[in-house]
Amino acid sequence: MFENLSLSIIVSIAALAAVDSINPVELLAGIFLFTTKKPIGRFLPYIIGIFFFHLLIGFVLFYTFHFILDLKIFDSQIFDRSIELIGGILLVIFGIVMKKHNKSTAKTVLDPKPLYTFLLGIGITASALPTSAAYFSALGIIANDKLGFESLSLLLLIYNVIFVLPLVVLLIIYLIFKDKSEKIFESARNFIFLRLNPFLKVVFILVGLFLITDFILYLFHRPIL
Numbered sequence: 001m002f003e004n005l006s007l008s009i010i011v012s013i014a015a016l017a018a019v020d021s022i023n024p025v026e027l028l029a030g031i032f033l034f035t036t037k038k039p040i041g042r043f044l045p046y047i048i049g050i051f052f053f054h055l056l057i058g059f060v061l062f063y064t065f066h067f068i069l070d071l072k073i074f075d076s077q078i079f080d081r082s083i084e085l086i087g088g089i090l091l092v093i094f095g096i097v098m099k100k101h102n103k104s105t106a107k108t109v110l111d112p113k114p115l116y117t118f119l120l121g122i123g124i125t126a127s128a129l130p131t132s133a134a135y136f137s138a139l140g141i142i143a144n145d146k147l148g149f150e151s152l153s154l155l156l157l158i159y160n161v162i163f164v165l166p167l168v169v170l171l172i173i174y175l176i177f178k179d180k181s182e183k184i185f186e187s188a189r190n191f192i193f194l195r196l197n198p199f200l201k202v203v204f205i206l207v208g209l210f211l212i213t214d215f216i217l218y219l220f221h222r223p224i225l
Helices: 006-020 024-033 039-071 081-098 114-129 133-144 151-163 164-196 195-217
Strands: none
Touching: 006 133, 006 151, 024 039, 024 114, 024 164, 039 114, 039 151, 039 164, 081 133, 081 151, 081 195, 133 151, 133 195, 151 164, 151 195, 164 195
């Protein structure tokens, strides 16, 4: 059923999803939604919008990459794994140029309706796509391995479940701690503002270098992924 699906692909896709899931804007907007009236009713449409839009984009981009690879315009090893190489280079660049601190824009949304938070999730996700080098790299790896629809669907589900996992953690914190969650979210907000980007800089650079290294090893027929 899940043909050509190896453990190494699953692990690599999960790792890239974990890197991609740390989105300061999505987290700050999610934290802010817990300060609105009926926060769960506002937060759930937000996370659903992110999950399904990101999943849909995954299918669209996969078949786009798959179509380009099938054209065999440049029938070479370099072209076959070019998306992985480009993604690795972009991650290194993003890590180097990333600002030291974040600024919140979440408070521009004032006690929104559920439909608006659903659209907010889609909007934030769409705005982050041009810099989502991890997603592009994951989709490039999947496209190059020529997996069937079942395997593709499973990998995209795994990726996007992990992608929204930090937001699920916020929801769990709110449900368990409720009154105390405000202080926890305040600490999380301060961490995102002041300390998250230095951590992400290191992660992005290391992951980018790993993808570049894997591309080089692929040229010598010894890829890790």
